[in-house]
Each structure stands twice: as structure tokens, then as C-alpha cells.
Amino acid sequence: MKTILELEKVEKYYGNHSSLTKAIDNISFKVEEGEFVAIMGASGSGKTTLLNVISTIDRVTSGHIYVDGEDITSLRGDSLNQFRREKLGFIFQDFNLLDSLTAFENIALALSIQNFDTHEIEDRVKKVAKKLDIEKVLKKYPYQMSGGQKQRAASARAIITDPKLVLADEPTGALDSKSSKMLLEQFEQLNHDYQATILMVTHDAFAASYATRVIFVKDGKIFNEIRKGKDTRKQFFDAIIEVVTLLGGDANDVL
DSSP, rough: EEEEEEEEEEEEEEEEETEEEEEEEEEEEEEEEEEEEEEEOOOOHHHHHHHHHHHHOOOEEEEEOOOOOOHHHHHHHHHHHHHHHHHEEETTTOOOOTTTSOOOOOHHHHHHHHTHHHHHHHHHHHHHHHHTTOOTTTTTTGGOHHHHHHHHHHHHHTTOOOOOOOEESSTTTTOOOOHHHHHHHHHHHHHHOOOEEEEEESOOOHHHTTEEEEEEEEETEEEEEOOOOHHHHHHHHHHHHHHHHHTGHHHHHHH
């Protein structure tokens, strides 16, 4: 199976010599094509910093990160912008939709920037909107949509360019339980039907149970890792809870 993401001895420090914080401590792991991986950890564990360096929002202090075989830690300027446009899809907790654009226009924006043909843009948007059940809101603006509809529109925007890697930062954090369940089921479907490779940061064991693998981070290091395998989602959820319990004092923050 093809490796889409590889972290090699990644470290990230903040501060200076008098006050130095190691947010990521020598982390290495791989994500294969078609995997749905969740990263869990309490506040301050390093999980958000990890997502930031993978997404190129932040830079590593040392080590290397490869996406689709390309060392992204060496990218600068136009090469970095091109990588972000063509290889990554982003799904944020607060949606990050543009208020002045309709759902259709928000989803189509990435394709427009890449100068896709108008007919292809329309076909792609309609196809992904049908898959995510948001066909009825394509003409609506964000203020006219529910939280769940906005997050599904944001998810459609993230996958419309067929990126190599979809990064999701607490995607259910601003949703109610019904909308969260619906979104996670659609993530699961995208992973299964489209073979979308998804890396999701979450503090929620319920959300993580939809993934095929969970990596637990504590104090900037990988604490544990479990795979779903042939388990049911309920069995996988129980296994996640067991590991969370082993995190000790951090358990209440993670759940």
C-alpha cells in the first residue's frame, strides 16, 4: 500500500533558551493511502501542533514530513502554495466558510483558483453535494445554513480537489450530537467510497471510534496506537476508552 504521509523524527520547540517548550518530541509514524486516522490527546499534549506542522501552518524545528513522497519541510513560496492547493484538504472546527459566497461558490472556490472548466466545476460540486446530502443548500449563504450543513459544505470544499490528504481539526467541536454523528458517518463513507485519506485531530472518543486507527499523544510523544481491524465501532470505542483511562490524570480532558 502507498504511503501518503510520513513523519520522520519530528520535533517542535517554542520559546528561547531561557524558556523552551518541546511541543513535539521525536515523533515518527506513517499513514497509508485510504486510511482514516484519528489523533487523540488532552489539551497541551501536542496534537494540535502536530496537525499544524503537517498542514504547513507551522514549521518543524527538526525532522522531516513527507506527503505523497515529497519532503514538505523544504517547501517555500510558490511551491508551498501549490502544495497546499493541490495536495491538502482542510476541515476546520469553525467551518471557515466565506459569508459572502453561497455554499456552491464556497465549495467551487478551490477549483476556480486552479482554473478548472466551468462545466467540470459544476459537475464536481453537484456530485460531492449529493454524496454529503447538501444539494438543497447549494444556493444558500452560510448564515442561512445549520451548523451541520455548514460543516458538510466545508467538508465538500476540502475534498473537491481530490487531495492526497484531508486534515480535520476537531471537525465535530461546534456541532450538536445529531450533526456530529451525521458528519462522522459521511467521513466514514468518504473514506470507504472515495478512498479519501483522512487525518483527524479530536479530543472525543466517540468521533475517534469512526477512524480505522487512533494514535494517542501525551507530552509531545506517541503514547499508544490502536487499530480497529475487524472490531465493531462499539468494540473500538471501548478499546479507545481503555487507552484514555491509561492516560491517567489526562482522562477527563480527553473524554
